[in-house]
Amino acid sequence: MSLNKAKYTEAAKEFESNRRQLAAYDSKGHCVVLAGPGSGKTKVLTTKLARMLAEDVKTPHGIACITYSNQCAKELKKRLGALLVEQSARVFIGTMHSFCLREVIMPYGKLAGLPLPQPLKVASVSKQHSYFTEAFSKIHPDENPKYRKTAFDEFRRIVLDRASADWINDDGVAPVIVEYERLMFQAGEIDFDAMSLYGLRLIQENEWVRKALKAKYPILAIDEYQDLGVPLHDMVNYLCIEGGIRLFAVGDPDQSIYGFTGARPALMNELADVEGVQRVRLRLNYRSGKSIINASTAALAETRDFEASDDKEGVVIDHKCIGGLDEQISLAINNLVPEALARREGRRLGDIGVLYLDRHGGAAVAHAANQAGVEYVRFDQGNPYPRTPATGWLEECASWCAGGWRDGEPPLSNLLWQWRSFFPQISKETEIRQLRRGLVSFLYSNRGADTRLRDWIKTFGDAGLFTMIRSEPTMADEVESIRALYEVCKDGQPLAGYSVANFGGQHISKDRLNLTTIHSSKGLEYDVVIMLGLEAGRIPRYNATELQIKESRRLFYVAMTRARHEVHLLWSGWYEGAGGRIFRNGRSSFVDEVMSDVKD
Numbered sequence: 270m271s272l273n274k275a276k277y278t279e280a281a282k283e284f285e286s287n288r289r290q291l292a293a294y295d296s297k298g299h300c301v302v303l304a305g306p307g308s309g310k311t312k313v314l315t316t317k318l319a320r321m322l323a324e325d326v327k328t329p330h331g332i333a334c335i336t337y338s339n340q341c342a343k344e345l346k347k348r349l350g351a352l353l354v355e356q357s358a359r360v361f362i363g364t365m366h367s368f369c370l371r372e373v374i375m376p377y378g379k380l381a382g383l384p385l386p387q388p389l390k391v392a393s394v395s396k397q398h399s400y401f402t403e404a405f406s407k408i409h410p411d412e413n414p415k416y417r418k419t420a421f422d423e424f425r426r427i428v429l430d431r432a433s434a435d436w437i438n439d440d441g442v443a444p445v446i447v448e449y450e451r452l453m454f455q456a457g458e459i460d461f462d463a464m465s466l467y468g469l470r471l472i473q474e475n476e477w478v479r480k481a482l483k484a485k486y487p488i489l490a491i492d493e494y495q496d497l498g499v500p501l502h503d504m505v506n507y508l509c510i511e512g513g514i515r516l517f518a519v520g521d522p523d524q525s526i527y528g529f530t531g532a533r534p535a536l537m538n539e540l541a542d543v544e545g546v547q548r549v550r551l552r553l554n555y556r557s558g559k560s561i562i563n564a565s566t567a568a569l570a571e572t573r574d575f576e577a578s579d580d581k582e583g584v585v586i587d588h589k590c591i592g593g594l595d596e597q598i599s600l601a602i603n604n605l606v607p608e609a610l611a612r613r614e615g616r617r618l619g620d621i622g623v624l625y626l627d628r629h630g631g632a633a634v635a636h637a638a639n640q641a642g643v644e645y646v647r648f649d650q651g652n653p654y655p656r657t658p659a660t661g662w663l664e665e666c667a668s669w670c671a672g673g674w675r676d677g678e679p680p681l682s683n684l685l686w687q688w689r690s691f692f693p694q695i696s697k698e699t700e701i702r703q704l705r706r707g708l709v710s711f712l713y714s715n716r717g718a719d720t721r722l723r724d725w726i727k728t729f730g731d732a733g734l735f736t737m738i739r740s741e742p743t744m745a746d747e748v749e750s751i752r753a754l755y756e757v758c759k760d761g762q763p764l765a766g767y768s769v770a771n772f773g774g775q776h777i778s779k780d781r782l783n784l785t786t787i788h789s790s791k792g793l794e795y796d797v798v799i800m801l802g803l804e805a806g807r808i809p810r811y812n813a814t815e816l817q818i819k820e821s822r823r824l825f826y827v828a829m830t831r832a833r834h835e836v837h838l839l840w841s842g843w844y845e846g847a848g849g850r851i852f853r854n855g856r857s858s859f860v861d862e863v864m865s866d867v868k869d
């Protein structure tokens with residue numbers, strides 16, 4: 270038996286005590302796994318992927334696995350790495366955008382006559398904002414574009430048929446979208462949403478594209494299906510339900526928290542109801558204690574039949590802090606964290622997550638952690654540098670240089686594969702060899718944990734590697750993220766004192782407290798979850814619609830269900846709004862509901 274087969278067979282042994290997990294693992298055709306938090310969706314997906322790659326798909330064919338975000342893709346790669354599945358041309362793991370760009374638009378767009386600029390350049394986030402502002406101001410000169418970007422994005426992601434009445438009758442956003450795309454394409458660029466839309470269009474309109482994709486990837490796997498929205502759902506219909514590519518999808522409609530990006534929780538149930546699709550529902554929660562499962566379901570305000578897989582009880586406690594958010598943060602950092610560490614032997618900072626509503630909350634928590642000398646890793650947009658595939662990959666390179674090279678963690682082959690995947694337009698063997706040589710030489714010559722991060726990144730540039738990234742038109746956003754990283758390493762900036770080891774530690778965070786917005790905590794798990802800022806008016810938001818309240822419930826639910834043993838809910842009954850105005854609406858009604866369940 271190969272080493273890799275031994276690994277996934279070993280991992281699958283745990284499914285023997287759960288017939289539903291086993292059914293998904295043994296499935297032969299389309300399979301959709303709908304399941305609650307901690308039920309082993311990711312475990313089933315990764316183990317099944319390893320098995321399908323070894324048993325069902327022969328080289329050179331492979332499997333494409335699409336997930337919601339770069340962070341989710343990174344987690345999947347990590348878990349597949351543990352099953353000895355190396356990254357290679359046979360495995361695509363990435364977001365919907367990168368699948369559409371790299372696997373559909375770039376190889377087939379020109380052949381299919383798609384009216385896109387060549388070579389294709391990806392518009393950076395700042396460019397996208399400036400095209401939007403210019404387009405909006407042209408169509409609606411008397412309105413402020415600032416508050417309309419969300420509606421613009423949502424409409425563009427949901428109304429895909431531009432011949433439909435919804436599109437034709439809309440004179441608010443639709444003309445702005447047309448103008449925005451004109452400006453962007455005129456500059457020779459494409460953005461993330463256009464990647465999905467054009468990828469879908471190519472698949473929809475060309476049978477030969479569907480056939481070519483099926484030949485390369487006879488299996489399509491999807492993680493976090495509930496968050497992926499209408500374009501992906503349509504794509505799955507064309508490729509799998511109609512086109513015959515085998516589907517393996519996992520997700521949880523109760524964890525759908527990206528309605529503002531066009532996600533629709535009902536789509537997943539719709540998919541599972543399609544004839545010929547095997548629907549598997551997992552009921553056991555392997556993560557959380559009983560009271561956490563029950564209390565989190567109370568926040569959802571729906572009946573669910575999830576059960577704990579063992580006897581652990583778990584605790585849910587609320588803490589009133591009359592002094593506002595600052596007092597909550599102080600209680601969390603100076604009391605709850607050290608007490609949680611002391612309560613269980615072997616517990617480390619990385620086992621605790623502090624969750625807040627937005628990046629402003631994150632900035633305040635990070636400040637308090639700095640003052641208390643607590644090391645942390647931040648997962649939200651407020652991180653000092655953008656978390657993109659390139660900066661994540663640099664963290665892994667740093668981890669390798671700081672000592673990982675000794676025991677192959679992370680494996681050099683994965684670093685090389687990721688590096689190679691940054692250059693989809695390079696296909697000549699000599700150029701690929703040059704790419705690999707450049708990286709290997711940089712990594713080997715820069716082994717050492719104590720080098721200053723700033724110097725290490727400078728050497729990366731001096732070795733010509735940054736120039737290579739800059740020369741790749743699809744990497745414009747990544748170029749910005751690496752520049753931003755370099756900026757924050759300068760004197761007086763947040764990472765000025767960082768060494769290669771510190772930076773590499775962002776990739777493995779066992780001894781750092783996890784700071785994250787609730788949104789970014791998706792898919793993660795901690796022993797202890799500390800939730801801050803749970804005030805009425807903030808969660809759910811003041812004046813929220815019925816749909817928004819439902820999504821806020823799911824957000825609260827996602828946060829609570831990250832915990833294995835303890836959930837701490839912190840509130841003050843008041844909060845400071847924009848412009849320093851104080852709102853005294855009491856604590857979030859979700860805390861009331863949860864705590865009344867705990868007391869019952």
Ligand SMILES: Nc1ncnc2c1ncn2[C@@H]1O[C@H](COP(=O)(O)OP(=O)(O)OP(=O)(O)O)[C@@H](O)[C@H]1O
Nearest residue numbers: 283284287306307308309310311312555556792793
């Ligand atoms: N059959 C099993 N036996 C023992 N442990 C299991 C089993 N299945 C899953 N687990 C463990 O349960 C935990 C949760 O699994 P996993 O992260 O795959 O769940 P999930 O459904 O993806 O969670 P979420 O949707 O909340 O992110 C993991 O620690 C995993 O190893």
